[in-house]
Structure formats: C-alpha cells, structure tokens
Amino acid sequence: MKSLILNAFAMQSPSHLNPGLTRYPKDRGRSYKDLSHWIELAKKLEAAKFHAIFFADVLGPYDVYKGPQNTDPIVPAGAQFPINDPLYAVPAMAAATSSISFGITASTTYENPYMLARKFSTVDHLSGGRVGWNIVTSYLDSAARNFGLNTQIEHDERYRIADEYLNVAYKLWEGSWRDEPYLSDPAEGYADPKAVRRIDHKGKYFNIPGPHLCEPSPQRTPFILQAGTSTAGKAFAATHAEAIFLHAQTPELVRPSVDSIRSQAAAAGRKPEDIKIIAGILVIVAETDEAARAKFENLASYGDREGALGLFGGWSGYDLSTYTDDQDFRFVEAPAVRSMVNHWASTVPGSNGKKWDKRTIAEYLVLGGNGAKIIGSTKTVADELARWVEVGDVDGFNFSYASVPETFEDIIEFLVPELRRRGMFWDDYKVPGGTFRENVYGEEGRKRLPGEHPGSKYVWRKDEEVPAYALKN
Numbered sequence: 001m002k003s004l005i006l007n008a009f010a011m012q013s014p015s016h017l018n019p020g021l022t023r024y025p026k027d028r029g030r031s032y033k034d035l036s037h038w039i040e041l042a043k044k045l046e047a048a049k050f051h052a053i054f055f056a057d058v059l060g061p062y063d064v065y066k067g068p069q070n071t072d073p074i075v076p077a078g079a080q081f082p083i084n085d086p087l088y089a090v091p092a093m094a095a096a097t098s099s100i101s102f103g104i105t106a107s108t109t110y111e112n113p114y115m116l117a118r119k120f121s122t123v124d125h126l127s128g129g130r131v132g133w134n135i136v137t138s139y140l141d142s143a144a145r146n147f148g149l150n151t152q153i154e155h156d157e158r159y160r161i162a163d164e165y166l167n168v169a170y171k172l173w174e175g176s177w178r179d180e181p182y183l184s185d186p187a188e189g190y191a192d193p194k195a196v197r198r199i200d201h202k203g204k205y206f207n208i209p210g211p212h213l214c215e216p217s218p219q220r221t222p223f224i225l226q227a228g229t230s231t232a233g234k235a236f237a238a239t240h241a242e243a244i245f246l247h248a249q250t251p252e253l254v255r256p257s258v259d260s261i262r263s264q265a266a267a268a269g270r271k272p273e274d275i276k277i278i279a280g281i282l283v284i285v286a287e288t289d290e291a292a293r294a295k296f297e298n299l300a301s302y303g304d305r306e307g308a309l310g311l312f313g314g315w316s317g318y319d320l321s322t323y324t325d326d327q328d329f330r331f332v333e334a335p336a337v338r339s340m341v342n343h344w345a346s347t348v349p350g351s352n353g354k355k356w357d358k359r360t361i362a363e364y365l366v367l368g369g370n371g372a373k374i375i376g377s378t379k380t381v382a383d384e385l386a387r388w389v390e391v392g393d394v395d396g397f398n399f400s401y402a403s404v405p406e407t408f409e410d411i412i413e414f415l416v417p418e419l420r421r422r423g424m425f426w427d428d429y430k431v432p433g434g435t436f437r438e439n440v441y442g443e444e445g446r447k448r449l450p451g452e453h454p455g456s457k458y459v460w461r462k463d464e465e466v467p468a469y470a471l472k473n
Contacts, residue, residue, distance in 0.1 A: 002389055004425050005243070005276060005396025005440060006416075007054045007103065008045050008408055012038075012086045014078025016056060017282070017369035017400050019311060020304025022078050027302075027403040029078060035092050041405050042093040046100040048412040049428060051439060052132065053093075054225070054245070054398050055086035057105040060142030064313030065306075066321045069142070077307020080314075087123060094127035099429040101436035103132040103225050108162040110138060110147045114208050117172040120222045121214035129218030129435030129447060134225040135240070137162050140314055159232040164203050166240050170455035171199040173221045175469065176212035179462040191215065197466065219447050221455050223436035225278075229257060238264035239454060243276040243395075243440065247371045249347035251392030254279060258393045270452045276395040276440060279388055282368030283399055284375045284407070285414045296367065296375045299402045303366030309358060312365055316340060320358050329356050344370070367402045382418045389424075 014022050014029045022029045031037035042053060061081045063069045074081050090102045104123075106116060123131045137158035138144075144152045153161070181195030199210035226241035228234065237244045238261050248254035254277075262272035284299070286292040309320055318337050323329070329341040341356045344364060354360060367373070374384045388394050401407035419425035430442035438446050449456045460467040 001386065001422065001424050002395060003423070003442075004385070004389070004419065005051050005278060006049075006419075006425060007052045007278065007396065007398045008041070008050055009054050009056065009280060009398040009400040010041075010404065011056045011080060011083065012089065013080050013083040015307075016080065017311075017371070018299075018303065018367055018402050019074070019077035019079040019307030020366070021299065021302055021403055023304075024299060024302040024403050026406050029404055032084065035089060038089045038093055039096045041408070042097050042100055044405060044412070045408065046097045048416050049426060050100060051396070052101040052103050052436065054103040054134065055105060056134075057086055057136075058083060058140060058143070058314075059107060059110060059138055060140040060144075060146055062140070062310045062314030063142050064317060064319050065310040067313070067319050069145075073306040073310040077304035077310065079304070079307035079310050087119060090123050090131060091126040094130055098433050099130075099431075099439065101130040101132060101223070101439065102127065103134050103223070103436075105134040105136055107136050107138040107143075108165040109153060109158055110143065112208075113165050113168040113206060114172065114210070117169050118213045121173065121212070121217045124217035124219050124222055125214070128433070129437075131219075132223035132225050132243075132436045134227060134245070135162065135166070135236075136227065141317075142314075155230065156232045159228070159236050161205050162236060163239070164205050166455070167458075168199070168201050168203070168206050168208055170221060170458045171201055172208075172210060172212040173217075173458075174449070174455060175199060175458040175460045175467040176210050177216050178460045178464070179216070181215070194465075197460070219435050219437055221449050223440065224455075234261050235264060237261055238270070238275070239268055241275060242437070242453075243278055245278050245280060245398055246394075247280045248392075249344070249372050251279075251388040251390075251394070253347065254388075254392040254394065262393075268454075271450070274441075274450060274452070277393065278396045278398050279392065279394045280371045280398045280400060281385075281388075282371060282373045282402065282407075283381055283397075283411055283415065284373070284402060285378060285381045285410050287377065287414070289376045289380055292375050292377060292380075296373075296402070300363070300367050305359070305362035305366060308362040308365040311369065312361060315370070320361070323358065325359070326357055329358075329361065368400055371400065378414045378418045381415055382422060382424070385419070386422070386424065 012032050021027045061071045062074050063071050065073050087104050178195035181191045201208045224242045226237040227245040258277050266272045284296045345351045374381050431438040431444045435447045457469050
C-alpha cells in the first residue's frame with residue numbers, strides 16, 4: 001500500500017466549498033483575515049504530519065446566478081467572496097513551522113510571468129523551499145472583465161499561453177542565474193556578474209528580457225501542481241505538473257484520467273510515477289457511521305443553498321434561477337447542465353430515483369462542492385480511501401472542510417491514527433525541515449526539477465559559460 005500524500009484544501013475566504021457555514025458556532029471561517037488563524041492551522045496540521053496546505057483561489061466573484069453580474073446570492077453565504085490573496089500569509093506560516101509545505105494557486109492568464117517568478121522565488125526563499133505553485137488558467141468571466149477583457153480568452157488558447165508562460169518562468173528560475181553564482185572571496189563582492197544573464201525571451205505571447213530579479217531559491221522552480229481535467233488541461237499537466245489535483249465521484253471514474261495522464265507523461269519522456277495524483281474529497285469522520293452521518297446533517301443544516309447555487313453558476317456558467325423550482329435538470333435542453341446533473345444522478349450515493357431539481361443540486365453542493373464525500377466511522381473512511389488508492393491509482397488526497405478547523409481536527413483525531421496503523425501514512429516527514437519536493441518524493445536532496453522534466457533543459461550549470469539551451473537557439 002502506498003504511503004499517502006495528505007493535504008488540507010483551504011481558501012482564504014469566509015467559506016470555500018461550504019457556503020453559509022460561518023453560521024455554524026464552531027466554524028472559524030470568519031477568521032480568514034486573521035494571520036494567527038492560519039498560523040494555528042499550519043501548526044496543527046504539521047503536528048499531524050500533513051504534507052501541505054493547498055490554497056485555492058479565484059480572481060473574480062461568482063456572479064452568474066440571478067444575474068447578470070449579480071453577487072447578491074454569494075455575499076451572505078461568504079461563498080468564495082470576499083477572498084484574500086493566499087501567498088502573503090505563507091511566510092508567516094512558514095516561520096511558525098518547519099516542515100509543512102504550501103501550495104498556492106496563481107493564474108497564468110492575468111499576471112506577467114516576470115512578476116510571478118519573482119513572487120514565488122521570494123516565498124521559496126522565505127519558506128526554505130516549501131512553496132508550490134498550483135497553475136490555473138482561470139475560468140470566471142467576472143475575472144476576465146475585471147482584467148479588461150470583454151469575455152474569457154478561449155479555453156485551449158489559455159493553455160497555449162500557459163505553456164509559453166511556463167517556459168518563460170523556467171528560463172527565469174533555472175537559466176538566469178548559474179548554479180553556484182557567488183564569489184568565493186566576500187571582499188570581491190556578492191555574486192559573479194558572469195553568473196547572471198538575461199533570458200531575452202521573444203515569443204508569441206511574451207517578450208521578457210530578464211534577468212530574474214531573485215537569486216536562486218532552494219527549489220529554484222517551485223513544486224508544480226495543476227488541476228485541469230479537460231483534454232488540453234491533461235496534456236498540459238502531463239507535460240509540466242509534478243502533482244495533479246483531480247475531482248471525481250468514485251475511484252472508478254477517476255482512473256481513466258489517471259491512466260491518460262500517466263500515459264501522456266511517459267510519451268513525453270517523463271517517469272509516470274513522478275506524477276502524483278491527488279484526489280479532492282470531503283471526509284466527515286466520527287466514532288460510528290451513525291455519528292458521522294448525524295454530524296454531516298447537522299453541519300449541512302447551516303449551509304446556504306442560495307450560495308451553493310451561486311457557486312454552481314460560476315462553475316457551469318448557467319443561471320439556474322431562470323428555471324422553475326420543480327424543473328428536473330436531468331432532462332433540460334441545456335446539454336452542459338444536463339450532462340453534469342446526469343453524471344451526479346448516476347454516481348452520487350443515494351441518488352437512485354431522486355429528482356434533481358434546484359433544491360437537490362443545492363443540497364448536494366452545500367458541503368464539499370461537487371467533489372466526492374466520504375461520511376462514516378474511522379474504518380468506513382479508511383476502507384474507502386484504500387479503495388481509491390487501489391482502484392483509482394491515486395497517490396493522496398486534498399481534504400476539504402465543512403467547518404474549519406473542526407473537520408481537520410476530526411481527521412487528525414480519528415482517521416490519521418488508523419491510516420498509520422494500516423501503513424498508509426508516514427509517522428514523520430521523510431525529510432524534516434526539507435523542501436516541498438523532497439517530502440513529496442521522500443528523497444533528501446531532491447530539491448530541483450528531475451532531469452526528465454521539460455523545465456530542466458533550461459538549467460544553467462556551474463561549468464557552463466551560458467546555459468546549454470541558449471546555444472541551440
């Protein structure tokens with residue numbers, strides 16, 4: 001059995017995939033602005049030996065439901081709005097911990113790679129190499145409008161932009177400063193000027209001369225995460241990602257995507273086992289199945305159904321308020337909605353014979369969003385996670401929360417000891433105090449991109465006058 005990668009899936013917002021749960025007395029979602037809240041959570045998760053906190057992010061409000069451009073349904077629910085930039089809290093959380101890592105979502109569509117490379121290098125320095133970049137291309141029309149566009153850039157075009165973006169970033173991180181660029185005699189100065197170069201990138205989308213503003217950080221390139229599941233997204237992930245975040249209702253449904261990504265990675269000359277597959281799941285665990293179900297139902301009673309439909313509108317682009325309350329969405333004319341709802345109807349436990357109207361959709365989404373949900377005793381949950389590993393070939397899980405920090409506290413109290421007893425989770429970090437990459441791969445010294453990764457071709461080695469790739473151009 002694999003030793004699992006366990007991450008906490010969070011967002012610096014009142015609620016993430018739990019609209020309205022700020023009403024629940026034990027929930028601390030309202031503390032998202034309080035740095036001590038995040039420091040306390042990081043310390044708690046590190047004590048339990050979680051690999052990382054994975055921070056989701058969006059760059060616009062969910063404003064499709066009861067639209068157009070209407071934020072009224074999401075504001076009372078705190079449904080991913082308001083939301084803070086997650087990167088700024090990481091140095092403080094890193095200073096209070098020593099081994100847990102931090103995955104930060106940032107978009108390739110709305111920020112120049114020269115600036116983003118500097119931000120991640122800075123935080124990689126300040127965290128001792130414990131930062132990862134979850135690459136997204138952004139999907140909200142509200143974000144596009146706020147960045148001066150009338151509508152989103154076409155989906156596959158966003159991935160073409162992202163591919164060039166990554167190559168620019170690799171040049172900055174790996175090829176703008178030579179390995180070991182420092183002068184041996186401090187009296188001569190700080191670094192060798194011959195060890196710093198412009199990248200002079202001239203491409204279809206970006207023209208960036210460089211050099212990189214930051215000296216080499218512990219990882220140089222942050223650990224690369226990605227979450228796209230479209231055809232273009234999976235091809236991009238197979239090329240660039242080191243860990244891939246997937247959503248599915250069952251391990252049987254996630255397996256084809258896993259196999260496709262690993263196969264594409266192998267075709268690109270990468271080692272399939274180097275790509276770690278992380279499934280997104282909400283776990284509600286207690287002493288018994290009955291206690292867990294009661295806990296789930298109690299938490300759900302605080303949820304905001306209008307906020308849940310607001311999230312659906314942003315994810316799908318469809319405004320369900322234009323339909324009647326008793327409309328069964330398994331049979332609507334809109335193919336995207338019909339396909340999505342029929343998928344849920346055929347895979348979500350307890351859905352047989354259920355009418356999927358607005359109420360059903362809202363009830364389903366109000367805790368954990370559209371991801372899988374495992375509710376039960378320690379044994380029930382551990383058995384199902386083991387099935388995901390065996391059937392789905394996943395390497396770990398991003399655990400979302402119904403209530404923060406309570407959901408994570410329950411996982412730490414009930415589930416983590418059982419996973420350890422079964423040999424499914426480590427007792428301690430493989431490299432205490434190590435980088436994100438070292439602890440994911442369990443290899444001390446593995447701080448840099450592997451040789452098979454496309455970013456490694458840009459490395460400027462210490463015995464080279466210029467990077468090898470530059471001689472070919």
